[in-house]
Amino acid sequence: MRILFGTDGIRGIAGAELSAELAFKVGNAIALIEKERQRHKVAGNPQLFVGKDTRVSCDMLCNALSAGAAAGGLCVYDCGVLPTPALAYITRLHGSAGVMISASHNTYEFNGLKILRDGFKLPDAEEARIEKVVLSDGVDVCTHAGIGRVLDYSQARGEYVRWVLGKYPDGRIGFPGKSAVRVVMDPGNGAAYRIAPEVLRVLGVEVLLVNDEPDGFNINLECGSQHTHTLRRKVLETKADFGIAYDGDADRCIFVDDRGKLTDGDKLMAVTALYYRDKGILTGNQIVATVMSNLGLETFLKENHIGMERTRVGDRYVLEKMLANDRVLGGEQSGHVIFLDRSTTGDGLITSLTVLEAVAHFGLPLSRLTERIPEYPQILRNVKVNDRERVMESAAIKEAIEECKGALGDDGRILLRPSGTEPLIRIMLEGKDMDVICRIAEEIAAKVERADA
Known part of the structure; x- marks a missing residue:
């Protein structure tokens, strides 16, 4: 079971679960792996591009992560405030790795680290490798000319915008019969x-x-x-x-x-x-x-x-x-x-x-x-728990899920899953009758709470 990485990178309360120390170690672990991967590709220090969203903790985490990466020998390019997909494009453009500092849809007190390479998020196996290095508590420190630099790369925004606009050579999206779209x-x-x-x-x-x-x-x-x-x-x-x-x-x-x-x-x-x-x-x-x-x-x-x-x-x-x-x-x-x-x-x-x-x-x-797309009644219920794994392995929960599937038949679905980013069990029910699925959702939620007690 992975400790640091969830379904979308590392995430937690900034300054607590996601500390400056952890960001430094992650940057340093990325440096160790990227130096090995890029050693035949580039002259000088291998590259790492870093982007961030607008939350208050981004500067702290960006500085810490960049310091860890530079200490490990990477040349870090700070792209500033940038959407995750824009950073993904930058890493693909330059054939390099990147880290997006963001907690996506969460509020400001959360933050996260999403690691990218060549335009894609890292596969689970690569994240597991980084996690292993981070948890080993070792730090890879370079000296002399091996130390990396941290450079401003505000032109990343322009590179992404030009790439998007390049898909529209006519310079506009034409709507028949409309002079302007609001x-x-x-x-x-x-x-x-x-x-x-x-x-x-x-x-x-x-x-x-x-x-x-x-x-x-x-x-x-x-x-x-x-x-x-x-x-x-x-x-x-x-x-x-x-x-x-x-x-x-x-x-x-x-x-x-x-x-x-x-x-x-x-x-x-x-x-x-x-x-x-x-x-x-x-x-x-x-x-x-x-x-x-x-x-x-x-x-x-x-x-x-x-x-x-x-x-x-x-x-x-x-x-x-x-x-x-x-x-x-x-x-x-x-x-x-x-x-x-x-x-x-x-x-x-x-x-x-x-x-x-x-x-x-x-x-x-x-x-x-x-308007022609049907929408079955669907309910999502989040239950806060202390031990997601224990709940998911509970025999009582598994039995309850099978009973619910039988009750819903072919006209509905039930899905129980642990959140990959928060201490929650997510319950999703779907069916033709909202009253029925609401009742089942409450029954399952109560059983989840008992299984976690």
């Missing part, structure tokens, strides 16, 4: 607060902003992709065509349609799958989703002769299955959507632009495109 954008006071509106405006979209004044403490605070009430109200008030919300590091996005209704990752995948099929680029006529995606998505795709493969929760596992099965489109209900013909990771900005393209292609409002 979007209300909520970057969640996070990493996309400058880049995302800039790109859309260059492409001819009118952008109205909410929650775009980060102060180190307000990232994801009642805003962004998990809190869309302000965005939905603003879309209706301004008669906007769309609302777009990002999480703290902008690797996911959620839409609000012209009627103020939330459009999650499942519906975004459904619309873009039809668009990709029309363009003839939906490989295998299949998409990849996770066990959390609604049965309604699967039903809708099947009606449109598109297949869906499921994998475990986590965009890294979606990507693994996409690469293994040669799929071009996949994602999660949470808004992580991967378009492998465009990017190597979930990218909120790329997703936004692709959805806008799809809507322009069909010539219908987003609300009309999504």
Whole structure:
């Protein structure tokens, strides 16, 4: 069982579980591994690119991690505030490793370290290797010319923006019969607060902003992709065509349609799958989703002769299955959507632009495109626990799950899983009758609490 890494890197309360000391050790461990990997590739010190979101602890962790990496012999390039997918592109552009300092959708007191290489998140085996080095308590320190430097690399932002805009040689996204498209954008006071509106405006979209004044403490605070009430109200008030919300590091996005209704990752995948099929680029006529995606998505795709493969929760596992099965489109209900013909990771900005393209292609409002997608009642229940492993191995819990599966039959699903980033057991139930699944969810939650006692 891994100690430091969860499903999306290392995460915890900044200054407590994720301390400056730990960040130093992680940077130093990366240096040890990257020097070995890059020794035949570059002259001078191997490179490490570092990006961050807007939370107050990012500077502390960036300085500590950079010091550990430089002490171990890496040349560290500080890219400043940057979305995770932008840093992924930078690492692919330069053929190097990177670390994104962010806790994604969590509030400011949390932070995290996501390690990238050549555009991709590290596989589990590579993270396990880094963890082993960190926990060994050894430190690899260079001397003389072997010591690395820490350099400003603020041009990373421009490199990413030019790459995105390069996908639109006409300089705009054309909507038939509309002179301008109005979007209300909520970057969640996070990493996309400058880049995302800039790109859309260059492409001819009118952008109205909410929650775009980060102060180190307000990232994801009642805003962004998990809190869309302000965005939905603003879309209706301004008669906007769309609302777009990002999480703290902008690797996911959620839409609000012209009627103020939330459009999650499942519906975004459904619309873009039809668009990709029309363009003839939906490989295998299949998409990849996770066990959390609604049965309604699967039903809708099947009606449109598109297949869906499921994998475990986590965009890294979606990507693994996409690469293994040669799929071009996949994602999660949470808004992580991967378009492998465009990017190597979930990218909120790329997703936004692709959805806008799809809507322009069909010539219908987003609300009309999504109203045919059924949505089974679904309930998510998080139970705080002390020992996730003990709960998941409990015979009583396993027996209760099997009983619930029998009660739901083919018209519903139950999923129990430990959170990869928090001390929680997540319960998901789906079925045709909301009262029934709510009752079952409460029964399971009570049994989880007893199993943890």
